[in-house]
Amino acid sequence: MFARFSECISTADGVELAVYGSGDPAHPTAVFVHGFPDDHRVWVGLTPLLAADHHVVTYDVRGSGASAKPRRIADYRLEVLAADLQAVIDHVNRGQGVHLVGHDWGSVQGWHLITDPGHRGVLSYTSISGPCIDHVRGWIGRRARARQWGAIAALWKSPLYMGALQVPMLAPLMCRLGVVDLMAAGAVTAFERPEDLDPWPVGPNARANGAAVRMYAANLLRRLSRSDRGGTSVPVQILTPTSDVFIPPVSQQDPHPDVRTVRVEPVVGGHWAPAYNPSAITSHLEDWITQQQTRQAREPER
Template identity: 45%
Template sequence: MKHRTVISAGVPLAVYEQGDPARPTVLLVHGYPDTHHVWDDVAATLAASGHHVVRYDVRGAGASGAAAGVRGYRLPQLADDLFAVADVVSPDRPVHLAAHDWGSIQSWEAVTDPRSAGRIASYTSLSGPCLDHVGHWVRRRLIRPTPRHVGQLLAQAAHSWYIGVFHAPLLAPAAWRLGLAAGWGRVLSYAEGVAPRAGHPQPTLAADAVRGIALYRANMLPRLLRPRQRPTAIPVQLITLTRDRYVSPALGDDLGRWAPYLWRRTLPAGHWSALLEKGPTVARMIKEIVSCADGAPASPALDRASDAQRGRGPFAGKLAVVTGGGSGIGRATALAFAEHGADVVVCDLDLATAERTAELARLLGATAHAYRVDVSDGPAVDTFATEVAAAHGVPDIVVNNAGVGHCGTFLQTTEKEWRRILEVNLGGVIHGCHAFGTLMVDRGEGGHIVNLASAAAYLPSKILAAYATSKAAVYMLSDCLRAELAPAGIGVTTICPGIVNTNITRTSTFSGRSADRLDATRDRISALYTRRNFPPDKVAHQILRAVRKNKAVVPVTVEARAARLLGRLSPALLRAAARFDIG
């Protein structure tokens, strides 16, 4: 790593460079109370992928000099520092800027400065809004205090409790000097699961933190009380951290007013763990905006993250994969996601029906694609997942819906029939969860998996031995997987429909039925489903609601909910009902 010193308004700034200087320059700006080391993982990943990476310790931190007095930490001076570093490390080409916390706040000052034109090519912001934008954000909510706006204001006030402490005389400096600095590593480990590492927390933390209090005192009240108009024409990528304890996601709601070229990404990470634990993921997001700003086509994920997508609905910018999407609940779910803004990929054993679903989804304004996949074939599902990721990006939502019905007692059901039921109903879910779950974890941006079980998962019946067993296994698999994937920000939901009016009764197989009884049985069951007349789009509605609210288990239909309740209140009665035979 190359080290040099840049002088800005008499303050020496310690600058660190790595990677090929002939490649695009990415300038990383750290926040409070950090140094350039907070970017170590991101910088290493970017440099290894062919970027010229530059970091510097901001004034008052690490190896850089300190300003004289609070006035030396005002935002214009901090912006001057950034431009001074950029002019030295990349004098002939604009830099791509990425910043975190107070580094992001001061970088907004530079990005909204007229000097940024031709000097800053793109900007990635994490956990540090423009203070002027926040000032206008607060004013708009005070002028029109709807319940939602009041809730947002109260939530951010709770997040920002420490700002008042930093303005109190003596209190914050004393806390840092008398033990907080020494225990900072333990605080981050306990609060965000951040493991200690070389260079972080830095040995100069106590002095850095005390000097850095001037950032709050010099800028917070003036900018929030007298916000300026600060637009920018620079491409901006906003990475919202869903587990941030200090910056609420709502602060970015109005950003499109100020940054017309805006992409919104989310990351299931805390304020510091985003950089210290998910550095490669952040680096990949930065690489995508850098490549796009330099003229390459946007990646599928970045393209969906465009702020222009927001008006499409609550799932705008998301990609949903639905198996068994050619009919019934699968088709209804794919179309519901499309109607609410998501792009969709559907697969089915019958390609024609999958293509029809994709056609209908496109009529709703979504980008949609169809594939033929046999979900019981593990390698085929792996290939499908790889193709989807390569062509459309890693999905945000996967609905493992494909399944088959079967009716028959245990002794009537043949080994071949058992194998078919388990390979499709259970194996298909296993293959889908493994193939796409692996991609989601590796991507590091969270997501959601929905597995279709059935009320039969907890409603025993002697005539549904194989089917109920397969669905009960899906139910338990989903609960286990939910616990495993929660740290990665991936939710898992089990959907348990009751009697839903789909074509499953016409495609179900039956054991122990003669040819004449088989048609009569199928007709009787189909008539029951038709009379119940619970449409698949109501199940789809529950699936979308479950994803939004990250529900663990959702019984759908009155009978599904009643059976689950009865199983808790009187398991013996539920087992007695299992003896019923439809004849």
């Protein structure tokens, strides 16, 4: 049996974040960041699998779940979201560091944090279905120079739905009317494996978490037009769901050339593989965290 806790922490700008934990804090700590339109419950199938031997921490990103929901678009800029993530890490880190895991927009936030030279406490990073926005221009440039037009063409869906979701008045309306939830439900029905449904106790809920849609308007054009993020020395594992209709697997491969350590692994499932195929995600995480813990233990001996 593993312990559970939930609490609220305050960020630098006074936003309350709901934080949840499972497992023994003496074990290696893994911090999970969900995307849109989810909340911390996207990890509900994975948590009991990993918490037997790890300290698992999840939280509701601002605008979602039980966390506060600021109304200004500027309150959802990546530098603010990454500062929230750093606050969570600082709160749960007991001096041993944490293994960071992000999905969708949570993955984008994780990339933003680890490519900041001032980040603290991250031993490794696992990205699922969410590349670094600042790396997209460079990725397209490398594909174009290599004449890999098929890889670039695979991104055609992204401008369609992301473009709609970054329109300040349209995006919240789409959430309130249930349009985003219908899109998500269609993707789940079409691309997740039926044998992996447990069923999932909660699905994407844009009606409840619609405030977080502001992160599209706050970041997409702004970050794409002035990309200023480089690489990182944090070891990175990239898990690519094979049937992800929103973030094609090819777009997650070949990150910034200055990302020093990269392991790319396919995972059967669609965009919500963390919820519908948690055992596969957990297996990769356990192996990755064990490798990184072993590496960290050997470093002082050098």
